[in-house]
Amino acid sequence: MSAQGPATAVSAGHGSLGHGPEDVARSRSNMLFGVRLGIASEVMLFGALFAAYFVIRSDAGAWPPPEFGGERPEILLPGINTLLLVSSSVTMQLGVWAATRGDRGRLLRWMGITLLLGFAFLCIQAYEYLNNGFGLRDGVFGSTFYTLTGFHGAHVLIGLAFIAVMANRARRGLVSAEHHTGIEAASYYWHFVDVVWLFLFSTVYVF
Amino acid sequence: MSLDRRSSPLLRPGLLRAVVGAALGAAIGAGVLMLANATIKLNAQPGHLLGLGYIGAFFGFLLGIGAFRFWLTWASGRQVDEAEEHAAHGTAGDWTRYLRFTTDHKVIGVQYLVTAFVMFMAAGIGAMFMRLELAQPGLLIGKEAYNTAMSTHGAMMITVALISIIGGLGNYLVPIMVGARDMAFPKANALSYWMLPIPVLMVAINPLLGGFDTGWTAYPPLSQQANLGQQAYLMAFVTVGFSSILSSINFLTTVFRMRAPGMTLMRMPIFVWALTVTATLGLIATSVVAGAFTMVLFDRLIGTSFFRATRGGDVILFQHLFWFYSHPAVYIMAVPGLGAVLEIVPVFARKPLFAYPIAVLAFIMIGVMSFMVWAHHMFVSGMAEYFHIPIMLTTELISVPTGVVFLAAIGTIWMGRIRFRVPMLWVFGFLWAFLVGGITGVYLADVPTDIALSDTFFVVAHFHYTIIGSTIFGLFAGTYYWFPKITGRMYDERLGRIQFWWFAIAFNLTFLPMFWLGIEGMRRRVADYPAELGGVNLFVSVMAVNIALSVGLFVYLMVRAWMRGPRAEANPWEAQTLEWQCTSPPPVENFEHIPVVTGTPYQYGSPPMAAIPPSTAPAPGHPAP
Numbered sequence: 001m002s003a004q005g006p007a008t009a010v011s012a013g014h015g016s017l018g019h020g021p022e023d024v025a026r027s028r029s030n031m032l033f034g035v036r037l038g039i040a041s042e043v044m045l046f047g048a049l050f051a052a053y054f055v056i057r058s059d060a061g062a063w064p065p066p067e068f069g070g071e072r073p074e075i076l077l078p079g080i081n082t083l084l085l086v087s088s089s090v091t092m093q094l095g096v097w098a099a100t101r102g103d104r105g106r107l108l109r110w111m112g113i114t115l116l117l118g119f120a121f122l123c124i125q126a127y128e129y130l131n132n133g134f135g136l137r138d139g140v141f142g143s144t145f146y147t148l149t150g151f152h153g154a155h156v157l158i159g160l161a162f163i164a165v166m167a168n169r170a171r172r173g174l175v176s177a178e179h180h181t182g183i184e185a186a187s188y189y190w191h192f193v194d195v196v197w198l199f200l201f202s203t204v205y206v207f
Numbered sequence: 208m209s210l211d212r213r214s215s216p217l218l219r220p221g222l223l224r225a226v227v228g229a230a231l232g233a234a235i236g237a238g239v240l241m242l243a244n245a246t247i248k249l250n251a252q253p254g255h256l257l258g259l260g261y262i263g264a265f266f267g268f269l270l271g272i273g274a275f276r277f278w279l280t281w282a283s284g285r286q287v288d289e290a291e292e293h294a295a296h297g298t299a300g301d302w303t304r305y306l307r308f309t310t311d312h313k314v315i316g317v318q319y320l321v322t323a324f325v326m327f328m329a330a331g332i333g334a335m336f337m338r339l340e341l342a343q344p345g346l347l348i349g350k351e352a353y354n355t356a357m358s359t360h361g362a363m364m365i366t367v368a369l370i371s372i373i374g375g376l377g378n379y380l381v382p383i384m385v386g387a388r389d390m391a392f393p394k395a396n397a398l399s400y401w402m403l404p405i406p407v408l409m410v411a412i413n414p415l416l417g418g419f420d421t422g423w424t425a426y427p428p429l430s431q432q433a434n435l436g437q438q439a440y441l442m443a444f445v446t447v448g449f450s451s452i453l454s455s456i457n458f459l460t461t462v463f464r465m466r467a468p469g470m471t472l473m474r475m476p477i478f479v480w481a482l483t484v485t486a487t488l489g490l491i492a493t494s495v496v497a498g499a500f501t502m503v504l505f506d507r508l509i510g511t512s513f514f515r516a517t518r519g520g521d522v523i524l525f526q527h528l529f530w531f532y533s534h535p536a537v538y539i540m541a542v543p544g545l546g547a548v549l550e551i552v553p554v555f556a557r558k559p560l561f562a563y564p565i566a567v568l569a570f571i572m573i574g575v576m577s578f579m580v581w582a583h584h585m586f587v588s589g590m591a592e593y594f595h596i597p598i599m600l601t602t603e604l605i606s607v608p609t610g611v612v613f614l615a616a617i618g619t620i621w622m623g624r625i626r627f628r629v630p631m632l633w634v635f636g637f638l639w640a641f642l643v644g645g646i647t648g649v650y651l652a653d654v655p656t657d658i659a660l661s662d663t664f665f666v667v668a669h670f671h672y673t674i675i676g677s678t679i680f681g682l683f684a685g686t687y688y689w690f691p692k693i694t695g696r697m698y699d700e701r702l703g704r705i706q707f708w709w710f711a712i713a714f715n716l717t718f719l720p721m722f723w724l725g726i727e728g729m730r731r732r733v734a735d736y737p738a739e740l741g742g743v744n745l746f747v748s749v750m751a752v753n754i755a756l757s758v759g760l761f762v763y764l765m766v767r768a769w770m771r772g773p774r775a776e777a778n779p780w781e782a783q784t785l786e787w788q789c790t791s792p793p794p795v796e797n798f799e800h801i802p803v804v805t806g807t808p809y810q811y812g813s814p815p816m817a818a819i820p821p822s823t824a825p826a827p828g829h830p831a832p
Binding site for chain 1: 281282283284391392395452455456457459460463464465490491492493494495497498499502505509510511512513518519520521524527528531
């Protein structure tokens with residue numbers, strides 16, 4: 001350890017993500033890049049679930065397979081849920097735009113509404129689960145239905161937690177027009193959850 | 208800082224707290240379920256207890272090691288303590304940083320590398336048990352023990368192949384090679400390492416839970432019926448998958464967003480390119496197998512019927528999902544090894560890498576095509592007939608980009624002034640082994656020959672030639688090549704040569720006869736075989752022991768060199784890439800000033816690719832970034 005200066009070349013002025021002053025601004029867009037990649041991986045997870053669904057469904061003569069019982073749920077509740085989730089995507093985006101302008105009041109209001117819509121979605125889904133005439137153990141129909149919608153529900157929950165954390169940080173004044181990467185990352189995730197639902201709704205409930 | 212001032216070592220984040228946390232977590236996870244069993248008659252089975260206990264232990268361990276400290280502070284909206292954050296880099300020279308949640312990519316690289324070699328030896332013990340059973344016809348350790356030895360060997364070795372080069376050498380080298388101070392997400396990087404100990408432990412102790420019979424592929428219906436050891440493996444593999452996805456995100460973000468000024472994509476060292484392709488595959492493919500294994504776990508634990516034929520499920524579906532990941536995974540294992548070899552060849556042939564842009568393209572093509580060949584593992588599975596020929600053709604086509612990579616190595620060696628140092632010997636070993644592995648692969652790609660050879664020792668020999676040939680030869684080559692950089696010490700060249708020849712000869716004499724055994728009809732994954740194959744099998748077993756002994760010599764020589772080898776220079780091989788322009792080992796955060804890159808990494812006969820510290824003026828002909 002001699003050629004290029006001391007071994008502890010740690011310079012002063014580190015930012016909150018801590019790797020040299022030139023990296024502070026970059027680390028913000030790094031986070032968004034990373035979230036996009038993470039979503040790509042999540043897409044493949046749902047890809048596997050959908051692939052399983054399509055293969056099993058095409059194996060079966062009729063859907064749902066009559067020998068294991070079960071009827072496809074009514075479209076009313078999931079239809080309402082679709083409206084809730086799509087509008088929550090809109091409110092989330094309005095929140096992001098408010099954050100970009102540095103408008104903390106509007107940001108908090110839109111995020112609150114998004115949280116409420118997401119929560120209502122989960123409540124309706126829980127109600128639906130309790131009132132469906134079939135269970136997880138009722139053959140492949142129940143398996144695929146509950147696994148696909150359940151995985152999605154878990155993602156809604158994660159998204160809500162993400163948004164709640166960001167709302168809390170915004171409430172504490174840690175979000176501004178320059179520093180709103182987390183809000184944007186949460187919105188990416190939320191839109192992804194929304195899009196997955198549109199696919200789920202059309203394959204599991206409608207077609 | 209406040210956390211670090213706690214007096215009792217039990218409360219300070221670290222390995223001790225992590226172990227306590229894991230035990231507590233397991234107790235809480237299993238305890239809650241037992242309580243529910245007793246009070247509301249939940250009728251939980253041992254599998255459920257194991258599942259919740261495992262999840263509890265996993266998160267308990269991570270909380271104990273201090274993995275979530277930063278994120279919990281961040282999420283609660285409190286100010287992050289910058290001094291504490293900074294301390295997480297660890298101090299150079301302090302060995303305890305290797306046992307802590309340290310965010311320095313070089314520490315994490317060494318953690319991965321040492322873990323991989325420890326697992327490599329543990330998995331080798333499994334192989335020794337297998338060769339003990341197979342040394343003579345008849346049964347010695349018994350069928351169940353053989354199956355468990357085989358499955359554990361496979362599961363551990365697959366993990367070694369998945370993490371060793373990208374996790375170990377990649378973590379250490381990629382940030383330096385692209386001219387960055389660290390990975391893009393240092394804390395997530397440390398997290399992806401510390402996610403590994405609990406699942407690895409779980410696989411290691413699976414014999415205590417009854418072992419498992421399926422091998423690493425975990426095909427249902429066997430994997431749904433087998434005992435708790437099977438479940439332990441399934442859970443562990445899903446967890447390793449998460450770690451792999453996390454580290455893939457980190458690598459890609461580092462490569463695409465953290466490069467030094469002037470480090471264009473086509474100036475990146477070929478090793479970085481190889482790892483970029485690897486990380487892309489890991490990112491895209493891994494969640495598919497995680498999904499498939501989760502479905503098996505659901506079938507086992509909560510009564511779904513994805514793969515239960517009697518309930519409308521589809522067993523072949525599992526194989527499709529599994530191989531959709533696991534064939535790209537073969538390239539997740541092989542491509543880093545190929546990258547390491549191509550990185551080393553120019554240094555010891557003293558020539559620029561032959562056809563660098565074509566080699567880059569070949570790596571990308573391998574990545575793309577690896578998603579189109581998975582069903583060649585399934586020619587005898589009973590899958591749709593019409594799928595056979597297209598998959599056969601794509602499988603044969605993927606040998607074209609793989610051959611181009613091979614050709615880049617040969618073309619670099621051609622007319623070079625070769626320095627026969629230890630890393631270069633491993634490169635030659637790679638060339639032979641990977642050639643044999645590649646050519647024998649053609650017989651397994653062709654449907655007619657594959658049907659005859661499927662599930663014989665021919666397949667065993669083939670994939671050991673490809674995976675040992677690429678990953679393990681690449682790993683050894685890379686470890687010998689970068690050892691002086693990582694440790695600042697030099698190993699004994701003479702012992703290194705002996706170790707290479709011992710390993711290479713024993714490896715070839717172990718696996719070459721297996722081709723013949725397979726053609727003679729010796730089945731893989733079966734504890735017994737026809738008596739007339741006994742002599743060759745005894746020979747193979749003796750040679751396999753020699754592989755183990757040569758790895759023992761490797762460990763001895765590396766540990767001895769690390770402890771009291773002579774000091775290494777900054778650039779003992781006279782290489783051109785950025786890591787050799789730093790001290791050995793590089794300081795925390797690698798560069799005092801971020802270098803400005805002005806050329807390609809393999810300009811032998813011209814100045815190095817970058818000057819450190821750089822001049823502020825841009826080099827002639829290269830606009831300022």
